[in-house]
Amino acid sequence: MARRAVEKELSRERIMDAARHLFITKGYRGISMRSIGQHLGYSHGSLYYHFKEKAELFYAIVVQDFDHLSQLCQQVTKDAPSEGLTKVEQLMLEFIKFGLDHPYQYEIMFMLRDEEILSYCRNEQAKCFDMFDFIARQFLKQECHPLESNPSFPLSMFLGMHGFISFYIQDRLTFEDIMPAAIAHVKMLSQRNYSLTS
Template identity: 60%
Template sequence: MPRKAVEQELSRDRILEVARHLFVTKGYRAISMRSIGQQLGYSHGSLYYHFKDKAELFSALVQDDFKRLGRLFEKVINQSPTDGMSKLEQVMLEFVSFGLNNPHHYEIMFMTRDEELLCYARAEQGRCLEMFSTIVRQSLHSQLRTEQERHHIPRSLFLSIHGFISFYIQDQVTFDEIKPAAAAHVRFLCRRALEEAAQSA
């Protein structure tokens, strides 16, 4: 099949979608380019028009997913607060929503244990944490008086949200199913962050 025809019929996004599901459900090492092609109904050679190998495909998955999460953060920051929540609360709730509504994305981004794969995720995780930390610092700038607070509080909030998402991903629930619990958790975390900052003042 000519390259142009393959590119038109088999999109990069479709390959990523199927590969993501297979990596999460079967494991990275158990999946080959051939098995991804079979799942798509194409020869594995068709995949090489988009990716040179499985590692490049996985790296593309990680980068695309983190970019998507980053765009969601930016969207919240650039819009007016709603529902009586602060922008920080909205960002944190958006993070929970992303994780629970996209569990396969989230597991690849934040729950990969394979050392070989962590090298693809670590840099993106770091950038995501720094973006989140910047949002926290901007939201709590007058309360965060020490360098330790500016480092510790954003990281603690991030890890607390990650723990919430990781717990509920196991139950395969959607964000809408546990939205009240998520909102309560976010309010609690923000209140605790403010209290801790006030105690250090």
């Protein structure tokens, strides 16, 4: 009965939130299931009720974070257009907002460089890029934009967004802190890519 109570109190979400922070601050190799348990104030044995091993826990975090980002980007397709922004610009802003407002998640998804865990991220990164490419092209088609037929535009926009996030994430600035700069950046990316096709 006591074990069931502990398992119920120590949810998957709590474990994942703690592990996400530790993976970023100490590195994947620098933590163990035992250290995650200690951080939470539980024995590491109670973690194994939810996750068989550290790799499974890490992958669960990666999948959850990419799913969250995907849902936010899909929501842009349903939202009404924002004044002064194209739908592609709205999509880029949503991506940037996610990165700045969820820095630990973003760092795990796109910025960790440990060879042991890159394979966990690569597949999800590819799916994320494919989703961005698909949604962006839908918007461009609706807007009769010449970029629709440019095969290189999604990657250059994607890298432009990532560079912006990578620069500002170091100072833990939120999207609200730098929203004017973010808007100017996505407009520049959109115009630059447009001019390359003209």
